[in-house]
Amino acid sequence: MSKTLKAKAGLWGGYLAVLLLLPQCFDSLLAISILNQMTIAIIFALSYNMLLGQGGMLSFGHAVYFGLGGFLAVHALLLMERGSASFPIVFIPLLGGLTGLLAGVFVGSFSTRKAGTTFAMISLGIGELVAASSLILARFFGGEAGISGDRTFGPPLFGIEFLRDVEIYYLGAGWTFLATLCMYLFTRTPAGRMANAVRDNPERAEFIGYSARWVRFISFCAAGAFAGIAGGLFALNYEFLTDENLNLATSGRVLLMAYIGGLGFFIGPIIGAVLLTLMNFLLSNYTELWLLYLGIVFVLTVLFLPRGCAGFVMMHESAWRRGTLHLLALPYLLTGLPALLFVLAAVCLAELSHATGPTLHYLGLSLARDSALAWAGPALLAAVGWILTARSLPRLREAWERANAAEPERRT
């Protein structure tokens, strides 16, 4: 076993261990429900990355495959409830995946001819088409009310009946590990490699004898299948699906997750999925403005960190190799602290303007809405934070150049 292979096996072992140990550390009902949502989001975001990050296909309709997989899964649960079918529910995500694959084969057969804007438009059209049809075909999709099933009718597997959420978590964690591994291995296959090549330069890929369309088609189908698996897991976890699960809002959310996490890096979408799910749960309880913050973060990410969180970390690889990372520590601190001050103060102002009661509880402070000081204080702090951040930026830039320009130490 070579050294890198060993390191990789260790990494995957660690991933599996984290997935399995998490519910031991966080065993409250809320934590389990967050973890469940995370596993679903990870598979969904990774499948999206197969399209956009690795294949260069921007899709505005990826929720279609997620939703169709989910709806088929709920219908399978309903069949079991009626006694027409019986199989362990562990295989339900597989059914969702098959549905996603079939839908992917059908749509991909005509939408993968081109990448770029044409592909994005077709995906948008298909997404809107399916979302609108789901409201019309009320028998299958349940209209605006959605459809619900019951996962407890399947035969128990090894005595587990999947009544509790934590049991569903282990089921989901198993599928997440399997799906992550499969998607990673896919990037190592010739098809996965060619997907990168076609993304970067379809013409050259055609010149060496590959059909760009065929390569895109394979990625597209695989992405559809994994989205369907995520949909099947969603159906098992919530036992309930509505038209919202296959419309533009869900498609947009997965785009946000993958992009903020970092496209093009395999681990990026996992970071994005974990981060956004966590933030969603933590912040949406406290503030109505969470989606506004998310929108701002997303736009800033696209503008300043086009490769997302993972890309930001990887930016430091060269400084790390040169051993000059310590040069950046102080400038980061000098920029980061005022920036944090600005963000906290600005958020305080936004929350103050939307507070429901007469007082706002913010970071342990109680601010009265009608006192001028409660407004002037954060406004002043925000201004100070902004100015200090702006002033520290040249220093950060200089430090960055120094850290990356230094001659790498020669190893003899």
Added chain:
Amino acid sequence: MPEILVFATLNGLVTGLLLFMLASGLTVIFSMMGVLNFAHASFYMLGAYFAYSISLWFGYWTGLIVAPLLVGALGALVERYGLRRVHQQGHVAELVFTFGLAFLIEEAVQFFWGPETRNYQAPELLDFPLFTLFGQEFSAYRGFMLAISMSIFLGLYHTLTRSRVGLVIQAAITHPQMTAQLGHNVPLIFTMVFGVGTALAGLAGVIAGPVLTTFPGMALGLGSIVFVIVVIGGLGSLQGALLASLLIGLLQSYAIAADVGVPDLLAMLGVEFPGDHPLDDLWTLHLAQVAPVLPFLLLVLVLVFRPKGLLGKRE
């Protein structure tokens, strides 16, 4: 029957020309920068909200003038400090940026104006029936909408094809480097065109707000339809955009007005299906139900079979 047809046509024209006001800006921006602006309909929504706030203080007519200018200035800022930055990363990043912007604007609108529908009213001056036909009234405001959008089309067409400004713009589209060599500030032209395009969207919002209601979801519904129009008409083609706008407007209007559906078709064929079938919904489908789906069906068909669109020159 004739009164339904006449009113469906008139309403289709109003919708179609309104859609054209959005589509024209979008298509000119596309032919310049090669980017489909996902947030275009969001500027339309901003137009309606700005005009609403202005009309509370200064009345409708001030809003009609000032709101589009504000929206246009905002659009120019977005182009200068947002799009131009993302442009270096390619078209996909640009599309993602405008998608994020649409998301952000919707949330910002909810932040400033709240999630509920705003009571933005048409001016009293135009609150009378323009004419009565077959006992149905056609409101003066709809006539006003028709007039505004018609004059916008004529003015835009004239500016782009017959004036010196239009000449420079067309040159900047096809030969940006040569135009720059001749001493024109091409990036500034891009910013201006983006600003004017978004201002047009804002104007559409100002005049459509009172009719189509002013609420935070108004951009989402219209946004994808405008995309559809630009693609069907042929990316970058102004005439194509007009044709497709009218087509979609009339199509939707007729589909809603026509009270026919699969049951009528089946009755005509003499076929009867048993009730309580899993595919029940298909047999009882009415044209009015399908109306919202039609544009997207058209979009997919056009993209698959004629990616150039109706009058477009490139894919």
